[in-house]
Amino acid sequence: MSEERLTRRAREVYLESASSLDAATRTALAVSRRRALASSGAGNLGQGAWWPSGAVAAAVMLAAMLWISPRPGTEAYHASLDEAGLSELMALGQELGLGDEEPELYAWLGQP
């Protein structure tokens, strides 16, 4: 028997045997296939898919908060400290005795 004939015949027998599996085996294989496909989807959702999107969302929110909030030294920053807030801070400082220690410094910090 030539090599070509052997391989051709072997392939025919192989494919025929694969297509004539009994129903129970076919069902078991179909169940395994569905399990594999389900585990693939679950794996993506559980491990990979949500992590990057969650991290990106958190980074965007943080960047937005930093961008929106006024920077120290700017007019908007000082404007954000209203009179009431400033007097509360002063009262707290007096309670703690900070104003007695370095009055010039706190007077300077209070300047707009």
Next chain:
Amino acid sequence: MLRTRALEIFLARIEARAFRIASIALSNEADALDAVQEAMIKLARRYASRPEADWAPLFHRILTNSIRDSLRRRRVRTRWLMPFRAERAEEAAPAWPEPADPAGDPLAGLEAEEAWRILAKGLRSLPERQREAFVLRALEGLDVAQCAQAMGCSEGSVKTHYFRAVHALRGRLEER
């Protein structure tokens, strides 16, 4: 979604053949089903995003490793837990049937299942690497490069294993 569908079609096409390949190596249907399931799950989990052309060699590589793991586990079980069962199984192995056409094709004129049983027995008698090369190259129709990828060796090794497998298998089948 399309990728999942493509993967499903790929697995549906290959699963029965994979079962036959695993059956040759493991000689046990339950173990063969486990090996195929393991290979399908690993391919779906780890390599679904790879190009579709890579799926076949990757799947066969995973299947080969699953089969090896199964054989290793079985050897351990046999050695430590059931020292006498393997010998009994060998004694109980069915004899080869009489050849239908001794002068020509040894597989000619046989029922499909019987022809497969004889071919499987011939393949089982080959060394592991030769059997892998023959299954992938001749039965699965992979090219030499894909076989090398699946077997984890060079293309030259694939050709050598395949050449030896063809000659050994021809000899075994003609001996019948």
